[in-house]
Amino acid sequence: METPAIQIDNLSFRYDEPLVLEDVNLCLHRGEFACIVGPNGGGKTTLLKLLLGLLEPTRGTIQIFGASVASARGQIGYMPQHAALDRQFPVSVLDVVLLGRLTGRLAIGPYRKADRAAAHAALDSVGLTSLAQRPFSDLSGGQRQRVLIARALVCNPRLLLLDEPTANLDRIVQDDFYALVRELKRDISIVMVSHDLGFVSKEVERVICVNREVHEHPTRELTGDALAHIYGTEMRMIRHDQEQPHRHEQEPA
């Protein structure tokens, strides 16, 4: 059998005292698209950081393509929340994408021709070729998001980890983003953290609910009961009130 993209066994994690994640078991096959959902403080970001190797598990193991997280790092493309980056930093769109070509090996002097070509190709795949020389700070939220995807793609990853990729995007930009992800999905395994359950049910194959413990719902079972499990009853009421009418408004167009 093919080694899975992600294999998590009996994983637990704590920062200080209470466990943030408890006894997590998870297996993501190659080419699968999974979405991590759950309440704030439930451990979504912690799980992502463990997958990235930014945190070490308290107990249990994580394997990525059958190897340790540290040795698989080169095969992981990561897109952080763009809101966390300094808007005033003087850097061009191309420069941002080129950061994805850096490795731990000491490279002296300017970027190589091959790096620049790869960066242009990645920008092309997200439809931003014409903005390559523009300052990163000039771009809209949706454009910045796509630049960060290009940066995640430029190292030819086999696994893509996306942190809240649709946060702060308006509906139309979100749809563009989903179309792009659908395009990518053919040959890359994708894990994204999201609050956007409307998107979850449409595009994602697996929904992983993180609230200290991890439960999985096949997307077709993502009903009110499942949502209640993820967010608690109160949240379900709010979610439903916001999500349902909103989607009805959008779909006829």
Next chain:
Amino acid sequence: MIEFLTALGQHEFLQRMVICALLASVSCGVVGSFVVVRRISYLAGSIAHCVLAGMGAAGYLNKVHGVNITPMVGAVVAALVAALIIGLVSLRAKEREDTVIGAVWAIGMAVGFLFIHKTPGYNQDLMSYLFGSITLVGMSDIVLLAVLDLVVVVTVLLFFNPLVAVCFDEEFARLRGIHVEFWYLLLLCLAALTVVLLVSVVGIVLVIALLTLPVAIASQFSRKLLTIMILATVVTATLTLGGIVVSYRPGWPASATIITLAGSVYLIVLMLKRLIRARPSA
């Protein structure tokens, strides 16, 4: 101006001043840009004030114990030690970062002040350390400063990409396998060496303005880091030389003149930019 040029030909101290200013300008523009975009001018300020400990200790060892060491050498050692302490605190410590850095700032000054107090003729030294004096820099120091300048500029040019990566998005750099701690400490050490170069021109207290204002001025005209570095270098050279020329005839302190000039130019640039931007819509 002509009067100044004539004097420049005659007086060796003026020549030293001009050489120091030009040397400092290069690393000031290059490293100052990183300090500003990474928003660590507070750290640089703390490093600058720790320099007093090194200068005080060097002065004390020299005058009281006859050790052959100049204040500038002491400054280099103190700045590097301070950069490493502050860098490690900023990276590792669980304490509130600003509390510790503020404390290091003051402790550096306190230690320096104690050494100076124990050194005969301390009053004059203290003033020149704090507010700059060309008497601090001998011809032998010029060689030291030139070497520092070369080290700083060559290091930045060779390792520009990882430095930008660590400054712009530390977490992503870490994921790419870049040794973030190493590059961050290196950047602080480069800032420390730049601070020493600037102390030779304007003194400890005024360093932070000269490290940041030329970059602030330059970034009004460009949003490319490399361009900002080049512009900031030209701006620093212009401001420091301008300050030296302006202050010469009335006999003002050059350091204070340079900083006041830098602040004025920054404000004028901001106002002009606002005026130009307002015009088309009016």
